[in-house]
Amino acid sequence: MLKLENITKRYELKKKTVYAVNNVNMTFHKGEFVSILGLSGSGKTTLVSQLGGLDQPSEGRIIVNGVDTSSFKQQDWNNYRKNNIGFVFQDFHLIAHLTAKENIEIALSLSGLTPKEKSDRAEELLALMGITEQRDQLPKQLSGGQKQRVAIARALSNKPDIILADEPTGALDPDTSVQIMEILQALAENGHLVIMVTHNKYLARDYSTRIVALESGKIISNEEVRPSKQYKDDQLSTDKSSLQFFTAVKIAMNNLKIRKKSTIFSMVSLIPSMVLIFGIMNLIFNMSGYKADFKPLLGDVLGKDNLLYVTPFEDEQLESTQKTIYKEVNRLNVYNPRIEPFKNTIIEPYTDDAISDMEDIEGVDKVLRNTYFDVIIDEKPFLLMALPPKAYASYQYGVPKKHYPEDHEEGIIMSSEAAKVLLQDNHASVKHLVGTDITFNIYNYKSAAIKLPSIMEEKNVIHTKVIDIMDISTKTKLMSNYHAGYIYVSYGYAESLRERFDLDDFTLFSYSVPDPFKSVVGVEVEGGFLITGPQLVADPLRHLRIKTSLQEKYNLFQFREFDLNMRGNNYSVKHTVILNDAFNKDSLAKLKEYGHVTKSRFDAYSVESAKKTNEYINYSLLSATLIAVVVILIPTLLVCVILYVSIILRTKEIGILKSIGARNKDILNIFTMESGILALSSGIISLVVALPLIQYVRNILESEYDLQASLGSNPMDYNMLGIITAFILSVGIITMIGLLPGRKASKLQPNTLLKHE
Known part of the structure; x- marks a missing residue:
């Protein structure tokens, strides 16, 4: 034989x-x-x-x-x-x-x-x-x-x-x-x-x-x-x-029990590093959330290659004019003749004829009329915005094509978050609102308040229906209520709403009040009424306007969107100009005859602030990631060294297993199991320790810096995706590091192993 x-x-x-x-x-x-x-x-x-x-x-x-x-x-x-x-x-x-x-x-x-x-x-x-x-x-x-x-x-x-x-x-x-x-x-x-x-x-x-x-x-x-x-x-x-799985686990468990001192030493060494990893990854995922929130704004700041923005005032002129207006308002002389020329441009910077003439310029496809209203539905404030015509749907961020209305379709489209705000239930099913009748009251047009006599008129009360609910991505980090207060209407329907009003129906300023849901009231002033009521309630950057030491030091979070009550551009709407390939230098010169042309829908101050904020987020993410790599590298190297020592101590055991038919893969599995059991045990203990520590750090940040109010969220809020990722990452990497000594052990020849003393 x-x-x-x-x-x-x-x-x-x-x-x-x-x-x-x-x-x-x-x-x-x-x-x-x-x-x-x-x-x-x-x-x-x-x-x-x-x-x-x-x-x-x-x-x-x-x-x-x-x-x-x-x-x-x-x-x-x-x-x-x-x-x-x-x-x-x-x-x-x-x-x-x-x-x-x-x-x-x-x-x-x-x-x-x-x-x-x-x-x-x-x-x-x-x-x-x-x-x-x-x-x-x-x-x-x-x-x-x-x-x-x-x-x-x-x-x-x-x-x-x-x-x-x-x-x-x-x-x-x-x-x-x-x-x-x-x-x-x-x-x-x-x-x-x-x-x-x-x-x-x-x-x-x-x-x-x-x-x-x-x-x-x-x-x-x-x-x-x-x-x-x-x-x-x-x-x-x-x-x-093939060595059975549970046998490999049993051998690994026995080896860890026998080497109690080194096992305990390894766990004690791993736990602090893994706790730190949980905290860092929680921070990284929150910072990533900030970055994701900031992305649409940054895209608008930088602009698209085929978009320009035109306005009758340059940024510096707007700043100067605004200061003058504030002085007049403080004296309650809202109808002072010095204000009237400027007031006549705040609602509609360009006439229909001017917009038509700009569209006749070679290379200009469309000049979008920016229309939005502040409205109240069931005593809750929302920002109603006009969508661009359907032909230009790709220029409207966050609205899926399947939800895009026909240009003259009547009715409102609500974001799912806006619907939840309306229902006062964050977990509510909102689809049943589609097709229901709804009534809203317009009290601001492009941030200019409607006078009290006008707001009481029937033309300010709109009876319509909900035609769709959009389940759009809502961010809850850097912009805590982004999309939460938004409802949308078609371009043509917005035009019909706008035609109900004229400039005499609007007052230049409305004052903020502590309670954002306080009923709108009128204050009698010289020459008429001044409307007070909810201000900035639909502004997704509202929290960022509160001064913090971080903001003051780095000049962060100062970007201001033109249609959301920002300084300067608040009173002069930047019209979006959509271009085609025929647009050239001569076209640009003709467009500049109608006002100040920019590549951003934001003012210069906002652009600079946006770039600084994005850099700050990027640097923070990079620093946290590098720290995470270093922190996780230390314990993994420690585990690797311990397992290498284990090979030396268990040479004969490996030889015995090979002599009875164990594969190289089986030996590798045993060592991987050991590092996996060690990592999993340490990971569970670390998780139990890390969660209260993360909460403790969060509370300190909140008590010292009030970050919830400043940023809309605390960067150390529990981020379960980050914590789960930290657990999988740390346990996985430490387990995989067992492959290095395990591979070395698996490749040793059995006759050499059995001779080892």
Whole structure:
């Protein structure tokens, strides 16, 4: 069943070739008990290593049941050792942290048996070896003879055809040696091929059927001592070997228990770093939320290549004029003649004819009329905005095409967040509002308040219906109520609403009041009424206008959108000009005849502030990310070092596992499991510690800097996505770091591992 043809194993040492096995030819059959004798260094153990697939010959062929093994790959050798070979070693090679029964079951774990099948087979072998009572004892609690019986039971676990025994009696007393020899002899008589390496020629002659003597790697004699029974050779078993998952987990758990001090040291070292990772990732995800919130504004600041903005006033002129108006308003002279010329431009900077003329300029597709109203629905304020014509829907941020209305379609489109505000329920289902009748009251037009006599007129009360609800992305970080107060109408419908009013219906200013939902009231002033009431309630940047030390130091969060009550551009609407490829320098010169042309819908001050804010967010994200990388790198390197030390301490264990057929992947899995269990345990403890610490830091930031009011949210608010990501990332990276030492351990040769002291 086993045939050796010209087997040679040589080593190159300092330009000298040493032959451990030299041109050996031999045949073995089932039922034989073959003893290989020879002095130390004669090549006995090397030859047995070749037979067992622990090492491969330099030359020659090993043929098992008619199958040539010279073409075997690593997995084939693993399967060969698991299915066909049972090893018995001089120093037993039992895994120290497993009981006698578990040492047997671990070999069975490579065969895919169920837990009950493994247990029954292990019990059967323990009984066969006469050590049933020692099933739950660790190797250190067993005598030498008992250890060797466990080793033989393990060797028999997968019913191999070939038993290879390397000095099985070398560490035993004479009486125990005889008992082991009788067991091996019985195995041969029952149809196994038993090949034993020994120095004891007397035991060999008393129990063997054949004795082979080696000297300097060569066969010097091959003597048949007594006839052996004849058995028919079986086919070579090729069942694949694979260490069962739960067995790998159990081995990993046992190793961690045995190395309690290093395990505890590792966890103590990991926990502070992982707690810090939770905090940093929570901050990073909140900052990312800020950045995502800021993205649409930044896009508007930088503008699109085919967009320009035109207004009758330059930024500096608006600033200067505004100061003058404020002085007049403070004296309540709202109808002062000095204000009238400016007031006449605030609502509609350009006439219809002027807009038409601008659209006749070569390369100008459309000049959008910017129309918006402040409205009250069920005593709740909203900002009603006109969408661009459907042909220019791509220029309206955040409104999906499927929700885009026809140009003259009547009715309002609400964002889902606006609908929730209306229903006063953040978790409400809002789709049922579609098709319902709704009434709203207009009290501001482009931030100019309607006079009290006008607001009481029927023309300010609009009866319409909800035609759609848009589930648009609502940000809750940097712009805490972005989209929350927005409702939309079609371009044509907005025009019909605008036509209800004229400039005399509007007052230049309305005063803010502490309660944003306070009813609109009129204050009688010289020459008429001044309307007071909700101011800036629909402004998504409202929180950012509150001064903070951060804002004052870095001049952040000062950008102001033209149609949302910003300084300067508040009183002069910038019209959006959509261009085509025909637009040229001459076109630009003609457009400038109508006013100040910019590439941004924001004023210069806002553009600079927006860029600074974006840079600040980017730098914060980069810094936090770099810190996170450094923080997580330290514990992962620590785990890597600990696992490398573990390899040195467990070299023989790895060799034993490989000798019974464990794959490189199985060894890798065990080490990965160890780092995974360590990381998971540390991660859970760290999470429990991190959550209250994050809340503590948040409370300090809130009490010291009032960030909730300043930014719309606190950067240390719980961000569950960030915390979950931190958990997965930290546990995953630390687990994966186990691949490095695990891969090193898996590639070591089993014969080298078993020789390690």
